[in-house]
Amino acid sequence: MGVWEILLVGSVILLGLGGVLVPGVPGSWLVWAAVLWWALKDPQPVAWWVLVGATLALFLSQVVRWALPPRRLRASGATPRMAVYAGTGAFLGFFLVPVLGAIPGFMGGIYLSERLRLGRGGEARAALRQAMRNGGSSVLTELFTCLLIAGAWLGAVIWG
Incomplete structure (x- = not known):
């Protein structure tokens, strides 16, 4: 597989990672489809194991x-x-x-966003708890899984 094809697969994986955070975009399926395409174009055993x-x-x-509870992030005040x-x-x-580190990073990002928006630590912690209850845990689960897949793909490309 050529460099440009690998860069294209990586771009689709990054698009999928971003898609996890956008309602209505099948981010995890984009990540999986990119790995599938890579495994089909580069039929090495490591590619199939990653798939x-x-x-x-x-x-x-x-x-x-x-x-987990269904996503109701918009109702809780979540913003882009x-x-x-x-x-x-x-x-x-x-x-x-x-x-x-993805887990505390995700929660820290929500906290920082709310801290900047609300201005007080107590209100930001309450907003973080509310966001996690209203579907943030679901988003975190999907994003963490896609990050694991992206990391495995990247490791296979670099060392495989």
Whole structure:
């Protein structure tokens, strides 16, 4: 697989990661489809293992999301700006504290967004709790799974 094709797959994965944060965009399916395309174009054993792992991870993610409360983030006052802060925090956290840093990064992004909007720490913590209860945990589950898949793909491309 050529460099341009790998960059295109990476771009679709990044688009999917952003799509997780946007209601109505099938972000996790974009990430999976990009990995599928990569595995079909580069039929190495590691590519197939990444695809199998991605499929299982997304399936488990969907099961967990089904058990969590439905997304009602708009009703709780979530804004697109909050999604950008949460996504950026999760992305940075994922790489700064490998893998598990996505969780505090996501929550820290929501807190920072609300702190800037509301101006007080107590109100920002209450808004963070409300956002997580109203579907933030569902978004976090899907985003964390997609970040794991993206990390596995990136590792396979670099070291595979």
